Amino acid sequence: MSSANEPLVQIEDPSRRDALRSIALAVTLVAGGQMKLEAAQHVHARARDEKKKTGSYAPKLFNDHEFKTLGRLAELIIPADTVSGSARDAGAPEFIDLLASQNEDLAAVFTGGLSWLDAEMRTRYSVSFVGATAEQQTAMLDSLVEAEQTKRARAALGQTYEASEHYRDFRSYGTYGAPGLGPGVAFFGWMRKMAVDAFYTSEIGIKDVDFRGNATLSEFEVPKAAIDHALKHSPFAG
Amino acid sequence: MDRQELMPQVRRSPEEHEVVVVGSGAGGGSAIQVLTEKGIKVTLLEAGPMLDPAKEFKEHMWPYDVDHRGAEEGGAAYFGRGKSFGYFTTTSGGWQLEGEPYTVGEGSEFQWFRSRIIGGRTNHYGRMSFRFSDYDFKPYDRDGLGTNWPISYEDIAPYYDKAELFIGVTGTKEGIRSAPDGIFQQAPPPKAHEILIKKACDRLGIPCIPNRRAVITRELNGRPACHYCGQCGRGCLTASNYSSSQVQIFPAMKTGKLKIIDMAMAREVLTDGSGKVVGVSYIDKRTRQEKRVRCRAVILTASACESARILLNSKSKHFPNGLANGSGVVGRFLMDTVGFGLSGQVPALEGLPHYNSDGIGGAHLYMPWWLWDKHNQIGFPRGYHIEIGGGYGMPGIGSFHGQARRFGYGMRLKEGVRREYGTTVGFAGRGEMIPNNHSYCEIDPNVVDKWGIPVLRFHFKWTDYEWKQARHMERTFAEIIETMGGKVTGLSAAEREKEGISVPGTIIHEVGTVRMGNDPRTSAVNGFCQAHEAKNLFVCDGGPFVSNPDKNPTLTINALTWRSCDFLAEEMRKGNV
Numbered sequence: 001m002s003s004a005n006e007p008l009v010q011i012e013d014p015s016r017r018d019a020l021r022s023i024a025l026a027v028t029l030v031a032g033g034q035m036k037l038e039a040a041q042h043v044h045a046r047a048r049d050e051k052k053k054t055g056s057y058a059p060k061l062f063n064d065h066e067f068k069t070l071g072r073l074a075e076l077i078i079p080a081d082t083v084s085g086s087a088r089d090a091g092a093p094e095f096i097d098l099l100a101s102q103n104e105d106l107a108a109v110f111t112g113g114l115s116w117l118d119a120e121m122r123t124r125y126s127v128s129f130v131g132a133t134a135e136q137q138t139a140m141l142d143s144l145v146e147a148e149q150t151k152r153a154r155a156a157l158g159q160t161y162e163a164s165e166h167y168r169d170f171r172s173y174g175t176y177g178a179p180g181l182g183p184g185v186a187f188f189g190w191m192r193k194m195a196v197d198a199f200y201t202s203e204i205g206i207k208d209v210d211f212r213g214n215a216t217l218s219e220f221e222v223p224k225a226a227i228d229h230a231l232k233h234s235p236f237a238g
Numbered sequence: 239m240d241r242q243e244l245m246p247q248v249r250r251s252p253e254e255h256e257v258v259v260v261g262s263g264a265g266g267g268s269a270i271q272v273l274t275e276k277g278i279k280v281t282l283l284e285a286g287p288m289l290d291p292a293k294e295f296k297e298h299m300w301p302y303d304v305d306h307r308g309a310e311e312g313g314a315a316y317f318g319r320g321k322s323f324g325y326f327t328t329t330s331g332g333w334q335l336e337g338e339p340y341t342v343g344e345g346s347e348f349q350w351f352r353s354r355i356i357g358g359r360t361n362h363y364g365r366m367s368f369r370f371s372d373y374d375f376k377p378y379d380r381d382g383l384g385t386n387w388p389i390s391y392e393d394i395a396p397y398y399d400k401a402e403l404f405i406g407v408t409g410t411k412e413g414i415r416s417a418p419d420g421i422f423q424q425a426p427p428p429k430a431h432e433i434l435i436k437k438a439c440d441r442l443g444i445p446c447i448p449n450r451r452a453v454i455t456r457e458l459n460g461r462p463a464c465h466y467c468g469q470c471g472r473g474c475l476t477a478s479n480y481s482s483s484q485v486q487i488f489p490a491m492k493t494g495k496l497k498i499i500d501m502a503m504a505r506e507v508l509t510d511g512s513g514k515v516v517g518v519s520y521i522d523k524r525t526r527q528e529k530r531v532r533c534r535a536v537i538l539t540a541s542a543c544e545s546a547r548i549l550l551n552s553k554s555k556h557f558p559n560g561l562a563n564g565s566g567v568v569g570r571f572l573m574d575t576v577g578f579g580l581s582g583q584v585p586a587l588e589g590l591p592h593y594n595s596d597g598i599g600g601a602h603l604y605m606p607w608w609l610w611d612k613h614n615q616i617g618f619p620r621g622y623h624i625e626i627g628g629g630y631g632m633p634g635i636g637s638f639h640g641q642a643r644r645f646g647y648g649m650r651l652k653e654g655v656r657r658e659y660g661t662t663v664g665f666a667g668r669g670e671m672i673p674n675n676h677s678y679c680e681i682d683p684n685v686v687d688k689w690g691i692p693v694l695r696f697h698f699k700w701t702d703y704e705w706k707q708a709r710h711m712e713r714t715f716a717e718i719i720e721t722m723g724g725k726v727t728g729l730s731a732a733e734r735e736k737e738g739i740s741v742p743g744t745i746i747h748e749v750g751t752v753r754m755g756n757d758p759r760t761s762a763v764n765g766f767c768q769a770h771e772a773k774n775l776f777v778c779d780g781g782p783f784v785s786n787p788d789k790n791p792t793l794t795i796n797a798l799t800w801r802s803c804d805f806l807a808e809e810m811r812k813g814n815v
Contacts, residue, residue: 077647098305103312138648145646152643194313196642200633200655201301201308208652209659213596214298214632216465220598225591226430234586235723236437 057094060101066114067093069130070191076141077195083208087195090202096194106190113187120184144188147181255281255497255533257806258518260504260548263358264792265539265778267482268401268799274495276807281531282487283502283520285540286354289329289361289483295473296326301634308635315635322351323362324634328473329355330362333743337688341695346676348696349743350543356500357483358541359746360792362471364600365452365479366625367407368789369398369418373610377785381619383672383703387784388756388765391418397797405480405796406454406461408598412447416621417606417789424455425602426466429595431587431628431663432603438721439605444624444714446605452480452793453598461485468596479599499531503689506552506561507536507775513556515775521689535774535806535815538752539799542780543572543679546751547694549762549777550681562762562769562777568752569679572696573786575747576622576669576704577740578711582719582726587661595629595660607788618706622669622788624715630660640727662727665718667711670788672703673750677742698742708739747791752781767802774815778802 059067070093078087100107117140118128125136132140199205231237256279259266266282273280301307308325309315315325322332331353342348353359372391377384395418402420409422425448428436432446439446453464464478477484490496501523508517508530517532538545546569552561560568607621631637638655645654676699681692716726755761758770767782769775778799780791809815 078652079648081649081652095305095307099309099311099313103314103317105317106313141647148643149646192642192647193636193639194316196638196651196655197307197309197635200638201635203300203302206300206302206633209630209633209656210592211630211632212592212594213630214300214467214469215594215596216298216467217594218463218465220426220466222427222430222433222595223591223593226593227433229590230430230434230586231437233588234434234437234584235721236434 057097059093059097061097061107062093062100062110062114065128065130066111067097069114069117069128070096070110072130072137073191074195074198076137077192078199078205085204087199090199090204092195092198095198096191099194109187109190113183113191116183116187141188144181144184148185148189151185255279255517255531256810257281257535257537258283258531258533259537259539260518261285261358261538261540261544261779262356262482262487263353263539263541263779264360264482264795265799266537267357267360267486268796269537269539269778269803270482270490270496271404271486272800272803273807274490274493277495278807278810279495279497280490281497281499281533283504283518283531284354284356284498284500285503285523286331286356287500288498289356291473291475291477291484294329295475296328297469297472297475298467299326299472301326301632323471326469326634327471328361330359331355338693339685339687340693341682341685343695343697346697346699347741348698349741350694350696350748351743351746352541352544355483356487356498357481360481361473361483363746363792364625364790365470365792366600366604366790367402367405367420367450367452367480367793368606368623369420370394370787370789370794371416371418371610373415374785374787374789377620377787381613383619384785385673385753385755385760388754388761393765394794394797394801397801398793400800401793401796404459405452405485406458407450407452407793408448408455409450410448412445414445414447414606414608416608416610417447417450417623420450422450423453423458425449426455426598428602429597429629430590430593431584431660432601432626434584434586434722435626435628435663435718436603438718441721442714442717443608444605444718445608446603449598449601449604451598451600454478455598464598466594466597468599470599502529503691504538504540504548505689505691506548507538508532509552509554509556509561509772513554513772515561515772521691523689526689534810535776537776537778537803537806538781539777539779542749542751542783543694543696545777545779545781546679547681547692549752551692557771562752562771562775564771565759565761567760568762569694570675571673571750571753571784572677572679572698572748573671573673573750573783574698574740574742575745575786575788575790576671576700576707577666577745578669578708578715578738579664579666580712580715580719580726581627581662581664582716582722582724583658584661584663584719584722584724586723587663588657590660592630592660596632597629601626601628616710618703618710619672620670620703620707620788622667622707622711624711625666625668627664627666628660628662633659663719663722663724665711665715667708667715668745668747668788668790669704669707669711670786672701673785674699674701676701679751696743700739700742705739712738747780747786749780749783749786749791752777753784754782755784766805767798768805773809776802776806 071088074087074092080086121129260283262284310320314320333349375387378386408425411419436446462476470479502520504520510516519530550560605624641655645651679694682695685693752762754763
């Protein structure tokens with residue numbers, strides 16, 4: 001498809017896609033006898049309809065303060081930089097609000113966790129999370145991450161699986177203790193994994209990691225530049 | 239055996255069917271294809287609904303095309319309640335089906351994956367298509383364990399040819415005894431990480447060859463060639479991969495020889511006063527009525543355990559232990575594949591210029607078993623093959639949870655994901671277990687499903703043979719990763735493969751419960767998958783497998799079914815059935 005020197009930008013070729021789709025329809029139509037053109041288009045119409053609605057989003061579950069806190073946490077977890085936007089830009093607060101509004105367990109994780117976070121911030125700094133300075137916010141998150149990694153390091157020491165270097169890595173985190181942060185660690189775990197998921201499943205995040213697939217190709221080729229790079233940096237170089 | 243008076247609600251169809259096929263996966267699809275091509279009328283009973291690819295397949299959708307991004311309503315995927323292989327995979331089934339339970343004996347662990355849809359598990363399966371080796375059919379002769387098959391490689395080879403030509407399988411001629419060559423579609427070139435894996439394997443003396451998958455890279459029978467989106471598991475709108483639904487059943491529908499009765503849950507195979515099979519009784523799931531179809535021959539292709547269940551539930555005066563079970567072997571010798579997985583992070587792949595690595599879905603290379611003549615040195619019998627993971631997968635829910643845990647948050651996390659994306663390789667061992675007396679299924683005397691049909695109770699145990707094999711896999715994978723200059727990231731693998739070996743049933747290669755043999759005292763069916771006790775009853779799924787070699791079972795089910803149906807058609811022509 002592309003030579004090694006060409007940039008491998010995936011340009012969607014609508015005519016090619018349409019051609020494939022009509023082949024697909026031809027196959028399924030003659031075969032099944034009950035596949036309808038409208039049915040095939042249904043998936044794609046639904047996809048378009050369900051695309052992220054930008055602009056004014058009215059939270060289904062969270063109040064304004066909670067929703068704002070989610071937004072701030074999201075942009076601290078995946079910040080904007082020169083390459084791409086933040087997890088907030090990628091719709092993380094909307095994503096969390098939608099799913100939590102459909103699931104009481106998840107709602108409790110977030111409403112409880114956000115409330116815990118504000119209470120802890122007031123104890124430390126006499127201010128809510130969103131009202132605090134960036135330094136105070138990151139100091140809070142740093143202590144949660146530190147507590148989390150200490151907890152995991154302890155758990156890892158109890159493992160008997162020795163073939164992996166991974167466990168030794170954990171030991172280096174040390175044994176810094178952080179009593180009382182358990183609920184915050186659990187909440188931050190949820191907040192972070194959902195912010196990460198929201199970011200990397202968005203158009204922004206998929207572009208950020210430079211995913212080039214989900215295309216239709218007539219031949220599969222691996223660019224020479226990729227192979228050369230891998231070999232050059234491997235133990236098989238030279 | 240007429241229960242008309244006792245069960246006034248039973249509707250008996252006045253129509254006489256030629257062959258009734260129960261189940262529509264690899265066996266059912268192949269039976270339908272072969273028999274309808276010969277002009278024989280087939281009626282299919284499928285326990286699920288019709289499959290509508292145009293409506294159900296999510297091929298080419300982006301995660302952001304749905305608001306939940308694939309986490310499903312209420313974030314079900316986060317709670318382990320999402321679809322078995324993720325939201326975007328095609329409809330296929332699961333380990334737990336609403337209203338259709340199974341039980342597990344004390345001290346055992348077993349998970350039973352079932353599909354309830356036209357095409358069954360072929361809609362989602364991995365499409366690895368490996369021939370058994372000559373030695374796989376005579377395992378007892380080699381190590382004194384298990385039992386020989388009543389057939390040999392030479393018996394099935396012509397049918398491997400037919401199956402490969404019809405469904406389309408990629409590959410190359412290699413001349414490796416453990417992985418006999420077939421008739422192949424052109425294999426795609428290896429991906430960048432696979433080139434490193436092959437180099438590592440070359441150093442370690444492990445063969446690493448083009449993968450053999452049921453995907454077509456050239457047009458075949460009107461099916462267009464693969465367009466390399468790598469999304470086989472979502473269902474292929476162009477039918478460029480094999481599924482019995484799209485490749486065998488839909489075309490058969492055009493012949494006028496196939497009648498499909500969907501939402502039909504088979505209860506039992508019916509016999510007459512002389513012990514001859516006369517039809518099948520089933521529950522119409524839409525009305526919860528019991529109905530019957532009468533026919534000349536029955537082929538059970540309901541999956542190994544479901545077929546065993548139907549036979550065990552087919553009790554009558556003639557067959558007090560269930561049909562085809564005079565030997566008592568139905569349900570015994572249950573086997574799954576031994577699974578173990580390990581992954582590693584490979585620094586040589588960092589900074590690689592990204593490319594579209596989707597390919598034909600699944601790896602482009604694999605490693606067949608290589609130590610078949612070294613068993614006295616390795617300390618366990620039988621072997622395994624290795625499947626490869628890696629490349630730039632489409633980001634989805636959970637793709638970067640590992641980095642999230644390790645990199646904290648902020649730019650460190652964002653940059654960490656950028657650096658590591660596409661630099662992980664994974665290895666999955668798929669090995670052969672030895673059938674044992676602790677692994678079987680039987681009818682649970684106390685439980686019925688929502689259709690009133692007695693359910694299966696499973697018993698299962700891995701033995702030392704399997705555990706030793708799994709540890710060998712682990713050492714081998716670690717060696718390959720380290721030879722590539724990579725680092726094992728073992729925790730997730732150890733977590734996933736609980737305690738270092740797969741949970742029985744989770745590889746979804748369960749076979750052996752209706753095993754074949756020449757001796758009616760120790761087997762249920764003969765080498766043509768024909769019941770010793772009833773000439774017009776066949777079982778064409780994983781049930782008749784005598785052993786479960788380290789080759790995924792589907793291609794062999796295709797080939798065995800083809801052979802059995804050639805035999806059945808001939809017997810029908812001669813008037814023997």
